[in-house]
Amino acid sequence: MRRTLLELASRISGPLFAALLCGSLSSAAFAVEPQKPYSQMTPRPMWVEKVKDGLYVVRGPLGTCMGPCVPGQPLDGALHEPGDVAVRVTPEGLIIVDTKFARDVPDLLKIIKTISPLPIKYVLNSHYHGDHVGGNGELIKYGAQLVVNEELREAYDRSKRDGDSPPVTFGAYGAIYLGGVKVESHHFRSGHTRGDSFAYFPDLKVVHTGDVVIEGMPFIDYRDGGSAVGWVEEIYDVLKLDFDWAIPGHGRLLTKDEVRQYVKNVEIMNERMKDLVRRKVPVEQAGKMLKLDDLGWDKSPSTGTFMANSIPGYYAEMAAVLAAEQKLGAR
Ligand SMILES: [Zn+2]
Numbered sequence: 001m002r003r004t005l006l007e008l009a010s011r012i013s014g015p016l017f018a019a020l021l022c023g024s025l026s027s028a029a030f031a032v033e034p035q036k037p038y039s040q041m042t043p044r045p046m047w048v049e050k051v052k053d054g055l056y057v058v059r060g061p062l063g064t065c066m067g068p069c070v071p072g073q074p075l076d077g078a079l080h081e082p083g084d085v086a087v088r089v090t091p092e093g094l095i096i097v098d099t100k101f102a103r104d105v106p107d108l109l110k111i112i113k114t115i116s117p118l119p120i121k122y123v124l125n126s127h128y129h130g131d132h133v134g135g136n137g138e139l140i141k142y143g144a145q146l147v148v149n150e151e152l153r154e155a156y157d158r159s160k161r162d163g164d165s166p167p168v169t170f171g172a173y174g175a176i177y178l179g180g181v182k183v184e185s186h187h188f189r190s191g192h193t194r195g196d197s198f199a200y201f202p203d204l205k206v207v208h209t210g211d212v213v214i215e216g217m218p219f220i221d222y223r224d225g226g227s228a229v230g231w232v233e234e235i236y237d238v239l240k241l242d243f244d245w246a247i248p249g250h251g252r253l254l255t256k257d258e259v260r261q262y263v264k265n266v267e268i269m270n271e272r273m274k275d276l277v278r279r280k281v282p283v284e285q286a287g288k289m290l291k292l293d294d295l296g297w298d299k300s301p302s303t304g305t306f307m308a309n310s311i312p313g314y315y316a317e318m319a320a321v322l323a324a325e326q327k328l329g330a331r
Helices: 002-012 015-025 104-113 136-141 150-159 228-239 256-278 285-290 303-311 311-330
Strands: 049-050 055-059 085-090 093-099 119-122 145-149 167-171 173-178 181-186 198-201 207-208 244-248
Touching: 015 145, 049 104, 049 244, 055 104, 085 104, 085 181, 085 198, 093 104, 104 136, 119 136, 119 173, 119 181, 136 145, 145 150, 145 181, 150 167, 167 173, 167 285, 173 244, 181 303, 228 256, 228 311, 244 256, 256 285, 303 311
Parallel strands: 093 119, 119 145, 145 167, 207 244
Antiparallel strands: 049 055, 055 085, 085 093, 173 181, 181 198, 198 207
């Protein structure tokens, strides 16, 4: 029956209508709920939280592994979820930030339908990682317009992802105006990735930070031009925006003070890695010796990814910083 209805809807009004109809058939499972830290949560399906009137964040699904669990691979004990999706409601349609994995799109469309029946007009992306943009292609098929900054588009071209290279791009700054609402896009520099992008909702004083601020430790993507030094500078750039809430790349909403503390923690971590380099600790041991527990990052969802991917690049970057400081000091 549902299939027949969907096929009919597709013939009448296109795939977006079909998607909305699908959502309307099974939307009662989602509700607006208060924020909780990962430490107080258990695995659960996708859900929505209200940020302010007209702005929502879609969280989850929350599970014990980020992607499909690999048989035989030990779990890291942390809860994982694809990227937080921001949904800005305007009288003329929706602007969303990030799209989770492609497999999450059916649930994402259902849950967005519980927020508003209006169509998704624009999609912004925080960066190119698959847990944030995997659903782009599907949403474009449903009629949404993807707009990203130039750096980010180049990342899509490098990764050769289908459907992700948008025909329209922003520079370092851009804005979308829809239904009397303005949503800004800021690209300051490279930190998490080369094309990091921040969606800013000026009327509501909220920023979506992507993975530059998360409920967990930074994962620095050196393969895509990430940088720990850039990361710190980037957060100070973000802090210049007038906001009182940040929607992180993963996790619960954070206050501006929590973002200030986050960058301080990154600076502390950088100093510690620099110290390991100064003491000539071999790179193979540097990850194990990097003190993270007092920062709350020893068992965070991103700790495993950081340890598996970021250590050689991080070590090399901090060695270069140290060498530059010593050169300056010798003058
Ligand atoms: Zn990421």
